[in-house]
Amino acid sequence: MQLRWAILRAPLGLPPGSERDAEDETALLVVACRSDGRVVGTGRLHPVDDGTGQIRYMAVAEDCRGQGVGARLLAALEAAALEQGLKRIVLNARENVAGFYARFGYRQLAPGPLLYGKIPHLRMEKYLT
Numbered sequence: 001m002q003l004r005w006a007i008l009r010a011p012l013g014l015p016p017g018s019e020r021d022a023e024d025e026t027a028l029l030v031v032a033c034r035s036d037g038r039v040v041g042t043g044r045l046h047p048v049d050d051g052t053g054q055i056r057y058m059a060v061a062e063d064c065r066g067q068g069v070g071a072r073l074l075a076a077l078e079a080a081a082l083e084q085g086l087k088r089i090v091l092n093a094r095e096n097v098a099g100f101y102a103r104f105g106y107r108q109l110a111p112g113p114l115l116y117g118k119i120p121h122l123r124m125e126k127y128l129t
């Protein structure tokens, strides 16, 4: 949660706690840890309907990006989704990272929400195989 807040909410001037929502109680949270125990990445999966899950709160520490951490988090979340019987993942990608999701087979559906009135998102989906 600390990393989620530091990467996704602190830059918007939002306080600790703003990074959580009610789905955290039941969602699957994944973290990437270095061998020294430092948490360097995180992401979350929660079901939205019978066959569909949503990935949210993907964040990798700035000094650890570009090393495959995000890819491994995404793969772990997709594998968990398949284990849960989910067939499709949806997500709202920040526009500047839509290319990351596209790299792993997500396709753009439509414009997504404008987070806090300032961060444009794209709605994306992927059918799992």
Ligand SMILES: CC(C)(COP(=O)(O)OP(=O)(O)OC[C@H]1O[C@@H](n2cnc3c(N)ncnc32)[C@H](O)[C@@H]1OP(=O)(O)O)[C@@H](O)C(=O)NCCC(=O)NCCS
Pocket: 007, 008, 057, 058, 059, 060, 061, 064, 065, 066, 067, 068, 069, 070, 071, 072, 092, 093, 094, 096, 097, 098, 099, 100, 103
């Ligand atoms: C998006 C994020 C999770 C990616 O994590 P990462 O560990 O840097 O990603 P990886 O190193 O695993 O990259 C995997 C692939 O995606 C590509 N990629 C990574 N970020 C990208 C981006 N912003 N745009 C396009 N491609 C990207 C990499 O080049 C790599 O491609 P390759 O396998 O062909 O070399 C990370 O940049 C991040 O935390 N960003 C800030 C928070 C954020 O915006 N989260 C998403 C909210 S929707």
